[in-house]
Amino acid sequence: MTAGLRLGPLLRYIDREAGGSATIWIEADRPCTAEVRCADGAGGSARSWQIAGHHYALIPVTGLRPGTETAYRVLLDGEQVWPQAGSPFPESTIRVPESRDAALRVTFGSCRWAAAPSGSGHDPVGPDALDTLAHGLAHRPGAERPDVLLLLGDQVYADETSAETRRWLAARRDLAEPPWHQVADYEEYTRLYDESWLDPEIRWLLSTVPSLMIFDDHDIIDDWNTSEAWLERMRATPWWQERVLSGLMSYWVHQHLGNLSPEELASDKLYGAVCEARDGTELLREFAARADADPTGVRWSYRRDFGRVRLLMVDTRAARVLDEDRRAMLSPTEAEWLRSAALDGGPGAYDHLLIGTSLPWLLPHFVHDVEAWNAAVCRGERGPRWARLGEKLRQRADLEHWAAFPASFDALADLIATVGSGPGAPATISVLSGDVHHAYAAEPEFGRVPGGLESRVLQLTCSPVHNSIPASIRHGFRFGWSRAGRWLGRAFARHGRVAPPAVEWRRTGGPWFGNQLMTLTLRGRGARLRLDQASAGQGRGRGGWGSRDGRRSRDGRGSRGGQDGRTGKGLTVAMETELSPQNAPSPP
Numbered sequence: 001m002t003a004g005l006r007l008g009p010l011l012r013y014i015d016r017e018a019g020g021s022a023t024i025w026i027e028a029d030r031p032c033t034a035e036v037r038c039a040d041g042a043g044g045s046a047r048s049w050q051i052a053g054h055h056y057a058l059i060p061v062t063g064l065r066p067g068t069e070t071a072y073r074v075l076l077d078g079e080q081v082w083p084q085a086g087s088p089f090p091e092s093t094i095r096v097p098e099s100r101d102a103a104l105r106v107t108f109g110s111c112r113w114a115a116a117p118s119g120s121g122h123d124p125v126g127p128d129a130l131d132t133l134a135h136g137l138a139h140r141p142g143a144e145r146p147d148v149l150l151l152l153g154d155q156v157y158a159d160e161t162s163a164e165t166r167r168w169l170a171a172r173r174d175l176a177e178p179p180w181h182q183v184a185d186y187e188e189y190t191r192l193y194d195e196s197w198l199d200p201e202i203r204w205l206l207s208t209v210p211s212l213m214i215f216d217d218h219d220i221i222d223d224w225n226t227s228e229a230w231l232e233r234m235r236a237t238p239w240w241q242e243r244v245l246s247g248l249m250s251y252w253v254h255q256h257l258g259n260l261s262p263e264e265l266a267s268d269k270l271y272g273a274v275c276e277a278r279d280g281t282e283l284l285r286e287f288a289a290r291a292d293a294d295p296t297g298v299r300w301s302y303r304r305d306f307g308r309v310r311l312l313m314v315d316t317r318a319a320r321v322l323d324e325d326r327r328a329m330l331s332p333t334e335a336e337w338l339r340s341a342a343l344d345g346g347p348g349a350y351d352h353l354l355i356g357t358s359l360p361w362l363l364p365h366f367v368h369d370v371e372a373w374n375a376a377v378c379r380g381e382r383g384p385r386w387a388r389l390g391e392k393l394r395q396r397a398d399l400e401h402w403a404a405f406p407a408s409f410d411a412l413a414d415l416i417a418t419v420g421s422g423p424g425a426p427a428t429i430s431v432l433s434g435d436v437h438h439a440y441a442a443e444p445e446f447g448r449v450p451g452g453l454e455s456r457v458l459q460l461t462c463s464p465v466h467n468s469i470p471a472s473i474r475h476g477f478r479f480g481w482s483r484a485g486r487w488l489g490r491a492f493a494r495h496g497r498v499a500p501p502a503v504e505w506r507r508t509g510g511p512w513f514g515n516q517l518m519t520l521t522l523r524g525r526g527a528r529l530r531l532d533q534a535s536a537g538q539g540r541g542r543g544g545w546g547s548r549d550g551r552r553s554r555d556g557r558g559s560r561g562g563q564d565g566r567t568g569k570g571l572t573v574a575m576e577t578e579l580s581p582q583n584a585p586s587p588p
Contacts, residue, residue: 001030002076002077002079003028003029003030003031003032003055003076003077003079003081004028004029004030004076004081005026005027005028005029005074005076005081005082006027006028006029006054006194007026007027007193007194007197007198008024008025008026008027008074008082008197008203008206008207009024009025009026009036009074009082009092009206009207010024010025010026010197010206010207010211010258011023011024011092011094011206011207011208011209011210011211012024012025012058012210012211012212012257012258012259013210013258013259013260013261013262014064014094014095014096014148014210015064015261015262016097016100016102016104016305016306016307017100017305017307019064019065019066019067019096019097019099019100020062020063020064020065020066021060021061021062021064021262022060022061022064022094022096022210023058023059023060023061023258023262023265024036024058024059024061024072024074025056025057025058025059025254025257025258026056026057026059026074027054027055027056028048028055028056028057028076029055030055031047031048031050031055032047032048032055032057032076032077033045033046033047033048033076033077033078034046034047034048034057034059034074034075034076035059035074035075035076035078036059036061036072036073036074036075037072037073037075038061038063038064038070038071038072038073038094039070039071039072040063040064040065040068040070041063042061042062042063042064042065042070042072042094043061043062043063043072044059044060044061044062045059046058046059046060047275049274049275049277049280050277050278050279050280050281051186051249051253051274051279051280051281051284052186052187052190052249052281053187054190054253056253058257058258058265059074060262060265061094064094064096065096066096066097066098066099067096067097067098067099068095068096069093069094069095069096070093070094071091071092071093072091072092072093072094082207087204088138089138089200089201089204090138090204090208092204092207092208093208094208095145095147097147097307099307100306100307100308101307101308101524102307103521103522103523104147104148104306104307104309104521104522104523105144105145105146105147105148105519105520105521105522106146106147106148106150106309106354106519106520106521106522107133107146107148107149107150107517107518107519108149108150108151108152108356108432108434108460108462108517108518108519108520109129109130109150109151109152109434109462109463109464109465109516109517109518110151110152110153110154110216110358110433110434110435110462110463110464110465111153111154111216111218111434111435111437111463111464111465111466111467112128112130112151112154112155112196112464112465112466112467113125113154113157113160113162113464113466113467114156114157114162114192114195114196114199114202114466115162115163115164115165115195116162116164116195116199124468125466125467125468125515126466126468126514126515126534126536127466127515127534127535127536128465128466128515128534129465129466129515129516129517129532129533129534129571130202130205130465130466130517131199131201131202131466131534132515132534132535132570132571133146133205133517133532133571134201134202134204134205135201135570136570136571137205137208137209138201138204138205145209146209146519147209147210147306148209148210148211148212148306149205149206149209149210149211149212150211150212150213150311150313150356150432151211151212151213151214151465152214152216152356152357152358152432152433152434152435152462152463153214153215153216153217153218153219153358153434153435154216154217154218154219154358154434154435154464154467155196155213155215155219155255156189156192156193156196156218156219157192157218158182158183158189158192158218158219158220158221158243158247159182159183159218159221159222160182160218160222161181161182161183161192162195164195165191165192165195166181168191169181169183169188169191172187172188178237178238178239179239179243182221182243183243183246184239184242184243184246185242185243185246186246186249186250188246189246189247189249189250190250193250193254211258212258212259212304212311212313212356213255213256213258213259214255214259214300214301214313214314214315214356214358215251215255215300215315215317215318215358216317216358216359216434216435217317219247219251220243220244220247220248220317221234221243221244221247222398223395223398223400224317225317225318225320225322225400226394226395226398226400227322227324227378227391227394227395227400228322228323228324229391229395230395231322241292244288244292245285245288245289245292246288248288248291248292248318249284249285249288251300252284252287252288253284256300257271259302259304259313260302261304264302270283270284270287291318295318295319295320295331296319296331296333296334298318299315299319299334299337300315300318300319301313301314301315301319301334301337301338303341305350308350308351308352308524309350309351309352309353309354309522310341310342310349310350310352310353310354311354311356312338312341312342312353312354312355312356313356314330314334314338314355314356314357315330315334316329316330316357316358316359316402317358319331319334320405324378324379324380325379327375327379327405327407328405328407328408329402329405329408329409330408335408335411338415339415342355342415342418342419343418343419346424347422347423347424347425348423348424349424350426351426351427351428351522351524351525352426352427352428352429352430352522352525352527353419353426353428353429353430353455354430354432354520355412355416355429355430355431355432356432356433357402357431357432357433358433358434358435359400359401359402359433359435360401360402360431360433360434360435360436360459360461361402361409361412361431361433361459362431362442362444362459362505363401363402363403363436363480364477364480364481364485364507365480365481365485365486365489366479366480366481366482366485366486366488366489367401367403367477367480367489368401368403368489368501369403369486369489369490369492369493369498370397370399370489370492371399371400371401371403371404372403372404372406372493372496372498372501373492373493373495373496373498374390374393374394374399374404374496375399375403375404375405375406375496376496376497376498377389377390377496378390378391378394381496381497382495382496401435403501406498406499406501409501409502410501410502412431413444413446413501413502413503414502416429416431416444416453416455416457417446417448417449417453419455420446420453420454420455420457421449421453421454421455422454423454425453425454425455426455427455427456427525427526427527428455428456428457428458428522428527428579429455429456429457429458430457430458430459430460430520430527431457431458431459431460432460432462432518432520433459433460433461433462433463434461434462434463434464435461435463436461436463436477437463437464437467437468437469437473437513438461438463438469438474438477438510438511438512438513439461439462439463439510439511439512439513439516439518439531440459440461440481440507440509440510440511440512441458441459441460441461441507441508441509441510441529442458442459442461442505442506442507442508443456443457443458443459443505443506443508444457444459444503444504444505445503445504445505445506446503447503447504448502448503456527456579458508458579459505460518460520460529462516462517462518462531463516464515464516465515465516465517466515466534467515469513474511474513477511478511481507481511509531509575509577510575512531512533512574512575514533514534514574515533515534516531516532516533516534516574517531517532517571518530518531518532519531519532526578526579527578527579528576528577528578528579529575529576529577529579530573530575530576531573531574531575531576532571532572532573532574533571533572533574534570534571534572535570535571535572
C-alpha cells in the first residue's frame with residue numbers, strides 16, 4: 001500500500017540570503033521517502049523519521065532561483081499526494097525574492113483556537129483571521145501575500161479543547177479522571193495539530209506562505225511557568241509530567257524544527273539522531289525531560305536574518321528563572337544570547353530589528369504597575385502575609401508578563417537603547433507580541449538617554465487570531481490605558497515600593513478588539529504598519545493610529561475591498577500608517 005499524506009505540507013524556511021533553498025514539513029501515514037518537485041526543476045527528498053507511531057519528514061529543497069515563484073508537488077514513494085485531486089485552491093508555490101534586500105512583508109498574530117464552527121455555520125468566537133487571510137489570497141488574484149507568517153504563541157490549546165476533540169478524547173479515556181478534557185499525551189497533541197492544520201484554507205495557506213513559530217502558555221497549559229509555587233504544585237500532580245513532556249515533544253516536531261535553517265538542522269545532534277533511528281521516540285522524550293528539568297540546557301529561541309531585517313524570536317516561557325530571589329524572564333544564558341544576537345555585526349548591520357516575544361513588553365500602565373507591585377510583594381517586600389496573598393493573586397490573574405520580572409523588563413529596555421543609539425542604529429526596533437486578546441501600539445520614551453534614540457521603537461501587539469475576550473476584560477484593558485488607571489497603578493507601585501521602570505511609554509494606537517492580524521512592510525529604511533480584522537460581512541475599520549479607544553480614526557483607513565463578494569468573508573483594514581520617525585503621531 002502506498003503512503004498517504006496525513007498533515008501538511010508546510011512551507012517553513014526560505015533562504016533570503018542566497019535564495020537557493022527552502023524546507024517543507026510533512027506527516028505521512030507510514031514510513032516513506034518524501035519528495036518535493038518544483039515546476040522549474042528545483043526539488044529535494046528526505047526519508048521519513050518516526051515519533052510515537054507517527055512519520056514525519058522535513059524536506060530540503062535546493063536549486064531555487066532568486067526572483068522566481070515556482071509551483072511544487074509533494075510525492076511519497078514516487079506517488080503524488082499534493083496538490084490533492086480536485087483541489088479548489090491555487091497551486092502551492094515557493095516564492096524567492098529577487099535579492100536579499102527586497103521588501104519584506106511580515107504578518108503576525110497569536111492565539112488561534114482552532115475549533116470548527118458548529119453545524120449551523122455560526123462561529124462562537126467570530127471569523128478566523130488566518131482562515132480569512134487564506135480565503136482572500138486564494139480567491140483574489142494579485143492580493144498582497146505575506147513573505148512570512150510569525151505565529152507568536154498558542155498555536156494549539158492543550159487546556160481548552162473543542163467539543164469535537166472532547167468527544168474524541170472521551171472515546172480514548174475517562175474524562176472524569178485528570179487531566180479531564182485537556183490533552184494528556186503525545187497522541188492527543190497530534191489531534192490538536194490535525195484539528196488546526198487540516199482546515200482546508202489553513203492547510204493551503206501554510207503550504208504557500210513561509211511560517212515561523214514560538215510557543216506560549218496554552219501550547220502546554222494556561223499560566224505555564226508563572227512562578228516557582230505554580231511549578232511545584234503542577235509537579236505534584238500525577239498527570240503533569242506526561243503532559244509537559246508530550247507538549248515539548250510535539251512542539252519540537254510540529255513547530256520548532258521548521259524554524260531552523262538547513263545549516264542549523266545539519267548541525268543539530270538530536271535531529272540527526274532521530275533521523276537515523278528506527279524509532280526516535282525515546283531520544284526525543286529524553287531531550288524533553290532534560291529541557292523540563294533544566295531549561296538552561298535547551299534553546300528554543302532563534303534568529304533569522306531577512307537581508308537587512310533581523311528577527312530575534314525569544315522564548316519567554318521555558319527560559320524563565322522562577323526562584324523568587326532571582327526571578328527573571330530569561331535565564332542569564334538566554335539573556336546573553338539575545339544581547340549577542342542583537343549586537344552581532346555592530347552598528348549598521350541591519351535596518352530593522354524585530355524582537356518576537358509572545359508576551360508584550362509594554363502593557364497598559366495599570367496592568368504593568370499591578371504586575372510590578374505583585375512581583376514586589378511576592379518576594380516579601382510587604383511581609384509574608386502579603387507574599388502569600390500576592391502569590392494567589394499572581395496565579396489567578398495571570399500576572400506574569402515582562403512587568404512581573406522588573407529586572408528583565410529593564411534589561412530589555414537597556415538592550416533596545418544600546419541598539420537604537422548612535423550612528424548606524426536601525427531605523428526601527430519593533431517588539432512583536434500577542435497573548436492579551438487585543439491589539440495596540442505603544443512607544444517608549446527613553447528619557448535617560450541623552451538626545452534620545454536614533455531608532456523608532458514600538459511595541460506592536462496583535463491578538464487573537466481566532467478567540468474571544470469577555471466584555472469585562474475589554475473594559476479592564478481600556479481602563480488600564482486611562483488616566484484613572486495610571487493613577488491607581490501608581491498607588492499600587494507606591495505600596496509595593498516599586499522603583500520606576502527604565503522607560504516611560506505612551507499608547508499610540510488602539511486598543512482594537514476582534515480576530516485580527518498585523519502586517520509590517522519593511523522596504524529599505526522605511527516601514528509601514530497595517531491592522532486587518534476578520535469580517536463575516538461588509539464593514540468599516542474601527543479606530544486608527546492615535547485613537548483613544550479604537551473608536552475614532554486619525555490615520556487609519558476603513559475597509560478596502562477585502563471581502564469576497566460571494567461569501568461576505570474578508571479582512572477589513574482597521575488601521576494603516578507609516579512608521580517613519582517624521583510621521584510619529586502626537587499622543588492621544
